[in-house]
Amino acid sequence: MSPSVPTEPLPRGRHRLSRETVVSSQRTRLLRGMAEAVAERGYVHTSVAQVLRRAHVSRETFYEHFSGKEDCFLAAYDAGVVSLQRGMRAEYESTADIDPVERFRHALGAYLEALADDPAFARTCLVEIYAVGPEALGRRDALRGGFVDLIATALGARDEDRFACEALVAAVSALVTERVAAGRADELPALRDPLVDVARRMVPRR
Known part of the structure; x- marks a missing residue:
């Protein structure tokens, strides 16, 4: 972390x-x-x-x-999230001159690779956080909102496309959490291309 x-x-x-x-x-x-x-x-x-x-x-x-x-758990969660977001943002910012969907591909790839490389954090962040309490769930919800913002920006989505971005983040979260909960974090990078295809279909390109 x-x-x-x-x-x-x-x-x-x-x-x-x-x-x-x-x-x-x-x-x-x-x-x-x-x-x-x-x-x-x-x-x-x-x-x-x-x-x-x-x-x-x-x-x-x-x-x-x-x-x-709980205080230690939340600190571990926050530290992991900061590292995760830093990696995603670095990929996003390094691809400023390419197609928006390709920018999304890079940011999503960084997210999936980071979780696959650290299955302990992945399980902590995505599965066990539900057992901690209201404060932890509030942080999870804030994190999801931040991901929606990042994806909307990466895809060049307009305000009317935000619901599609929210649905895309929910789909990513569900698919990733399912694999992490089953001990299959190593499979996460393989989700990138199918999810990029979903993004291409769900969010209109301008």
Whole structure:
């Protein structure tokens, strides 16, 4: 979720790492530990202790970063979403001079590849978030709205085409979530071309 920060346990005893590096490493390992534990056991059956074992940090350190399990989960979700959106936007912005449907193809491909490369986050983001509570679902809904905006912009859709973009995002979400829930995240990249074809049919091109 943050490749520039070490995710391996830090060396024991004295070291020359800065306090900022230590704190960033602890937080990153806790976020990764949460995503992996939830992906394996489900949110309801994941305990803070199980996250600590994966992250190799103390309980005291955990509560220096988070108020509890839900707070850590939401932070892991947010960090993953930021990384996901950054990748999609980079693909979108790097293809400014090509056909709108091809821009959509690039952004969608980045999304599907990122989820396929990180099945633990994919399950956390798409499946287990339903078990967390109203705040988590509110964030999911906000994320979906952001994807609708991005796709509408990528396809050059007008205001009257927004419902078609919403339907397209719902279709993408349903198809992706189904495969992730079944443990078939590796199949996600193969959805790109069929979904691009659907986009071409659903959203009128100007």
